[in-house]
Amino acid sequence: MFKRCPSAEIDDEPCSSGVxxxxFLDADNAGAYGCEDHILKLLLRFPRGRVVGSPHDPGSGIRILKAASTARRNR
Ligand SMILES: [Zn+2]
Structure with a gap:
């Protein structure tokens, strides 16, 4: 649908491969689609947000949440 990961607007780092x-949904349910890396960054930036994993990548929501909690611990 989009050529570039919309979450990449936040920073110019290249997207990870994959779907x-x-x-990502923030506390007001405003959402942004993106690759795993950029969704993770959104989560770290907006701690009250939540993630809905890709329907094409089962388990991805949990994986991103776990990565976010690991990243927070390691800060
Ligand atoms: Zn991306």
Whole structure:
């Protein structure tokens, strides 16, 4: 649907490979689709947000959440 990961607007780092339809929702339910890396960054930036994993990548939502909690611990 989009050529570039929309979450990449936040920073210009290249997207990770894989699907780009993981969904990030902030506390107001405003959402952004993106690759796993960029959704993770959104989560770290907006701690009250949540993630809906890609329907094409089962388990991805949990994986991103775990990665976010690991990243927070390691800060
Ligand atoms: Zn991306």
């Amino acid at each position: 780009h339809d993981h969904l």
